[in-house]
Amino acid sequence: MAGPDMDMVEIVINGKNISVKAGRPLLETCLSNGIYIPNLCHVEGMTSPPASCRLCFIEVEGIPAPVPSCVTTVEPGMVVSTDTAAVRKLQRTALKLLLSVHDIDCRNCPVNRKCPLQQIARFLKIGLKSAPFETRLKKDLLDDRHPFFNYYPNRCVLCGRCVYLCHRKNGYPKISFAGRGFGAFIRIDLPLPDDAVSCHECRECATSCPVAALRLK
Amino acid sequence: MNRISEAAPAVRLAAVQEKAREAISQHATLPKIEIGIATCGIAAGALETRSAFEQALSEFNIKAYIHPVGCIGHCYAEPLVKIHHPDSGFPPIFYHEVHPGKARMLVKQFLGGGDPCFEHIYGAAQTNDLIPSVSEFARFNREVRVVMENCGRINPEDLFEYIAAGGYKGLVSAMEMPPEEVIRKINESGLRGRGGAGFPAGIKWRMARDAPGTGKIVICNADEGDPGAYMDRTILESNPHQVLEGMAICAHAIGAQKGYIYVRAEYPLAVRIITRAISQAKESGLLGNTILGSALTFDIEVFQGSGAFVCGEETALIQSMEGYRGMPRCRPPYPVEKGFDDRPTVINNVKTLASAPAILMKGPEWYRSVGTEGSPGTAIFSVVGDVVHSGLVEIPMGITLRELIFDICGGIPKKKKFKAVQIGGPSGGCLPERFLDTPIDFDSLKQAGAMMGSGGMVVMDEDACIVDVARFFIDFTQNESCGKCTFCRIGTRHMLDILKRITEGKGKEEDLMLLQRLGEDIRDGSLCGLGKTAPNPVLTSLRYFKEEYDAHILEGRCPGLWCRHLIAYYIDLDKCARGCDVCVGCCPTDAVFTTSTRKKGIDQERCVKCGECMTACPPDYNAVKKVSPAHLAPVIPRPAGSPGEH
Ligand SMILES: Cc1cc2nc3c(=O)[nH]c(=O)nc-3n(C[C@H](O)[C@H](O)[C@H](O)COP(=O)(O)O)c2cc1C
Ligand code: SF4
Ligand code: SF4
Ligand code: FES
Numbered sequence: 001m002a003g004p005d006m007d008m009v010e011i012v013i014n015g016k017n018i019s020v021k022a023g024r025p026l027l028e029t030c031l032s033n034g035i036y037i038p039n040l041c042h043v044e045g046m047t048s049p050p051a052s053c054r055l056c057f058i059e060v061e062g063i064p065a066p067v068p069s070c071v072t073t074v075e076p077g078m079v080v081s082t083d084t085a086a087v088r089k090l091q092r093t094a095l096k097l098l099l100s101v102h103d104i105d106c107r108n109c110p111v112n113r114k115c116p117l118q119q120i121a122r123f124l125k126i127g128l129k130s131a132p133f134e135t136r137l138k139k140d141l142l143d144d145r146h147p148f149f150n151y152y153p154n155r156c157v158l159c160g161r162c163v164y165l166c167h168r169k170n171g172y173p174k175i176s177f178a179g180r181g182f183g184a185f186i187r188i189d190l191p192l193p194d195d196a197v198s199c200h201e202c203r204e205c206a207t208s209c210p211v212a213a214l215r216l217k
Numbered sequence: 218m219n220r221i222s223e224a225a226p227a228v229r230l231a232a233v234q235e236k237a238r239e240a241i242s243q244h245a246t247l248p249k250i251e252i253g254i255a256t257c258g259i260a261a262g263a264l265e266t267r268s269a270f271e272q273a274l275s276e277f278n279i280k281a282y283i284h285p286v287g288c289i290g291h292c293y294a295e296p297l298v299k300i301h302h303p304d305s306g307f308p309p310i311f312y313h314e315v316h317p318g319k320a321r322m323l324v325k326q327f328l329g330g331g332d333p334c335f336e337h338i339y340g341a342a343q344t345n346d347l348i349p350s351v352s353e354f355a356r357f358n359r360e361v362r363v364v365m366e367n368c369g370r371i372n373p374e375d376l377f378e379y380i381a382a383g384g385y386k387g388l389v390s391a392m393e394m395p396p397e398e399v400i401r402k403i404n405e406s407g408l409r410g411r412g413g414a415g416f417p418a419g420i421k422w423r424m425a426r427d428a429p430g431t432g433k434i435v436i437c438n439a440d441e442g443d444p445g446a447y448m449d450r451t452i453l454e455s456n457p458h459q460v461l462e463g464m465a466i467c468a469h470a471i472g473a474q475k476g477y478i479y480v481r482a483e484y485p486l487a488v489r490i491i492t493r494a495i496s497q498a499k500e501s502g503l504l505g506n507t508i509l510g511s512a513l514t515f516d517i518e519v520f521q522g523s524g525a526f527v528c529g530e531e532t533a534l535i536q537s538m539e540g541y542r543g544m545p546r547c548r549p550p551y552p553v554e555k556g557f558d559d560r561p562t563v564i565n566n567v568k569t570l571a572s573a574p575a576i577l578m579k580g581p582e583w584y585r586s587v588g589t590e591g592s593p594g595t596a597i598f599s600v601v602g603d604v605v606h607s608g609l610v611e612i613p614m615g616i617t618l619r620e621l622i623f624d625i626c627g628g629i630p631k632k633k634k635f636k637a638v639q640i641g642g643p644s645g646g647c648l649p650e651r652f653l654d655t656p657i658d659f660d661s662l663k664q665a666g667a668m669m670g671s672g673g674m675v676v677m678d679e680d681a682c683i684v685d686v687a688r689f690f691i692d693f694t695q696n697e698s699c700g701k702c703t704f705c706r707i708g709t710r711h712m713l714d715i716l717k718r719i720t721e722g723k724g725k726e727e728d729l730m731l732l733q734r735l736g737e738d739i740r741d742g743s744l745c746g747l748g749k750t751a752p753n754p755v756l757t758s759l760r761y762f763k764e765e766y767d768a769h770i771l772e773g774r775c776p777g778l779w780c781r782h783l784i785a786y787y788i789d790l791d792k793c794a795r796g797c798d799v800c801v802g803c804c805p806t807d808a809v810f811t812t813s814t815r816k817k818g819i820d821q822e823r824c825v826k827c828g829e830c831m832t833a834c835p836p837d838y839n840a841v842k843k844v845s846p847a848h849l850a851p852v853i854p855r856p857a858g859s860p861g862e863h
Contacts, residue, residue: 051547052702054742065741071547086741093738097707132731133711158700177542177700180525182710184700 009076014083020074025049027056027069030082037082038091038120040098040210041159042070050160054094055120057087066090092124100130101182102211103137103154111212117157136182146188148199149206149216153185156213162186162205169204186214226392226509230385233501237377244282248328249309251299253369255288255454256486257447257608261295262316269317273324281328287455289369291356292608298323299342305331309342311351355624356606361587361613363595364571368455373490376497379458385503387574391466392511399470400426403573406581407593412438412529412566413644413670413746415592415659418573421563424553425471428561433473435464435515436557436564438534439480439487442526443642444693446673448597449567451609453480453487456571457494461517463570465504466577468515471563475516479534482521492519526643526697529671530745531564533699544699545745566671568597588614592658596672600626603633603678612657619653622676633678636777637762641670643690643697644750646757647683666757668750682779683762684769687755688716694751705748708739712755721782724770733759773846781826784843785850788817788830792840800830800841810855818853 007022013035020029028044030037040053049070057066061079066087081087099117106112106128121128143151160177163186167173178187206214250270254263267283274281291297294313300323301309310333312323319337326332333348340351351357362368371378379385391399404419425433437460441449453460464476480487495517498504506514520538527533528543535557537543556562572594576584588594592614598621601607605627612621618638622628629635639647646667648655655665662669677686695709712735715728736752736759743749759766768774775783788800788809793816800817801809808823809830817840819830831841844850 048546050701051744054703054744057742068547090738090742093708093735094703094742097703097711100711101707132727133735134714136707136710136714158703158706160701177544180700181695181698182700182706184698184706 011074011078013080023073025070026058026072026074026080029074035082036123037069038123040116040157043161043164053159055091057090058082059084059087092126095120095124096130096133098157100133101136104128109212116210143188145190149214151186151188152213155211156186157211158184161208162214165204165208169202175205226389226511229509230389234380237380240377241381248281248302249284250281251284251286253288253297254285255451257288257292258295263296265317266296266315266320269320270324273321277325277329279324279328285372286370287368287373288451290365290609293606300327302328307333307347308345311339311342312337313339359625360611361595362611363575364568364597365611373455373457374493376458376501384458385462387577388462388465390577391469392513396470402581403576406576406584408572409592409659410566411568415669418565418569421553422467422470425561425563428554430561432560433471434557434560434562435467435473435476436562437464437478437567437570438529438564439478439567440522440529442529443671443673445601445675446599446642446671448599448609448672450484450487452567452571453491457491459571459574460567461494461498463573464517465515466573467563469513474514477518477520479520479522481524483524488519488521527699527747530747544701589658591660596657598672598674600674602676603629604676605630614658615656617654617656629678636679636681637677637683639675641668642673643693644668644753645670646753649761680777682775682777683758683765685720685779687758688720690754691716698747702744702748704739704742705751708735709751711735719769720780722773726770729766775845778843778845783847784826784845785821785847786824786831787819787842787850789840789842790816792838793817794838799835800833803829803833812853813856820855
């Protein structure tokens, strides 16, 4: 439960004592204290994080298995590890799974060198390869029906940032999750409602997409 | 409260009971024909059977009362009919598989002529000197009915019949107690949630009662999406009022005024029956404002889900009711704190809620006397697959799998050997013969690697392919995954691809390790119960049936002779009858040819392995054989110039 703003408590992260704000997600806490935890789906300040990318695992003393740090909040006296073997095992598998459905063509990608997948792969010390999982790309390569931006299903990691930020800015989402299982994708709801803030001015989704799956035309 | 207002609900119920008695006595003197017309009965032709009875009664000018009831669980025997003809001197008699012809005959000979048609009798409904009673069959006498006690005995569309069978007495007992006392009783009974996880219902109700907030809510989870499971549907179709009564008891306990039944739109009969039951209960003052003259107000609405398996998960269910895409969210907060509309919400399974009335009426000690210490009460399974008496079975917790499958359900048909039982549907596990003495309760099944789940049980004989069964379940979960989180969305797809590859004979040795590791990561890394349990069928079968996986990968052999890519059909020339042509015409690809000795052979290149020839070959010859690996089939050359040669 979130306490008053200045409610600072002591916790231990990776063996070091630090004083942090109670009630804040551990992911945000660690990141702002210079401790990197891989993550894709979290947006700073979210009230109910989706916890869907399954990359931000940590271990907390007293809890038997790794938990996502974006939905685990700071409590006094917590002992947290961000780099245990169990954590790394899950993170590596999650990243490899994401890479197995990602069109790895960095050279021709607009976010080459700025891409979080590259950063996370480097951090986890694995190459940009999905092995032992085979590559499984979707048949549809591009959805270009929207007047202002394109959607590339084989780049998308389904982090949901675009849906969340569009909703936050416009009061309802103009893009949404669709499909089931492996076939899930981001659907652009066309035609656009007239009263909507013009997508042309907003662009929230395209600028928030970490992997250039939504791009301005 | 003074004595008089405390007694009010009981007095009001007595008035309804009086009306019920009157209504029922109207046809008490007529012979009675009872027909099960829940979905399972209808699928077997019960509606046609009913019209045949009606027609025959009018044709022979015989007066009888046709009593439509729900399902009594003996689905293998549907359409099942019970006839009581008091003047004949016989007790009420069950007849199985009563199709229109049999219906007509029974009217003419039994109702008209007093001859009960002995050769068609299934059994008498009570012990007597004339006809063996069904209570001598294990399928009847080993069952203990708590939840399904009135299923198949009363007309689900008639509130009065439920009332006459003691209905709504549990609610009255509850209303005579303070809510805390109701919760204490549920707690003492040890009732655990029947939706799969077995969470103690009393604790859940307690948390909802204690949660701050107003407008608390009770939701009955009837999403029931496991393939092969249909207990909840049957209960709603056969005795809806028991579920409504359970919900009202919960409402009184937690202080809710509003309830919902979340039922899939694919259950149209259940939706119709439950909707009607709600309005009947309201008319009689058993739901709505000032229930039975008290201060209790509770209203129930039916919410029709669109039939996604994942919407049975409680947080996804709430999302779906709120009008969003049914995707689970992280817990905590749990629905008891922040549920539908952000209000404290109890979500319970149909069977959990339907257990409450009996507990209130007969007391927690009675409930604890059924079942085991850790899992009191009964379990309801839909037992399907390779088993003689399939259907719904309600058994006390603690009896073993062997007793359930072999004693109660009659074992494996056609003298085949038992191979495995899959318990708990796509989230459950696949157990081999050596687990048959495992007692059925929440904890023992979990320990064995399976789980109670919501009660699906698939029995498999020696002809089943374990790898293909695992593939089937992963295919199901992959299709039903909401796609939100990485492990479940992508991981189950890779598992499916690997399993497909193995069943096609293209598996590699490393695949088993890969399946194991990936399965463990999906289990540990997924967000909701769907993903966390999806690998179970694969992980348990890898543990208990590794030799079947090995056979596929290393030898190209499917031990169940099931996987098409790994089998071949051939004709045993020693058995094939010269001049017989039966199999020739049935082959869709003209693969069957005549040999130089006027016997038959199969052209392996043309054969699509449909097995039609094997079915067609007369049992006396039994000449078509199936082998695996496929190369074991002897090569019989096609004579040059024979018809169909390419
Ligand atoms: C994928 C998935 C599907 C589920 N489906 C059902 C269902 O069809 N019916 C049900 O009662 N519970 C289902 N559950 C369990 C519910 O989330 C919840 O635990 C249950 O309704 C609680 O009721 P109980 O305490 O009476 O068991 C499902 C859970 C998961 C993870
Ligand atoms: S389009 Fe981009 S922001 Fe939206 S879900 Fe896909 S990767 Fe995330
Ligand atoms: S585990 Fe599967 S069903 Fe559950 S949230 Fe993740 S993707 Fe959706
Ligand atoms: S950042 Fe926590 S699961 Fe994605």
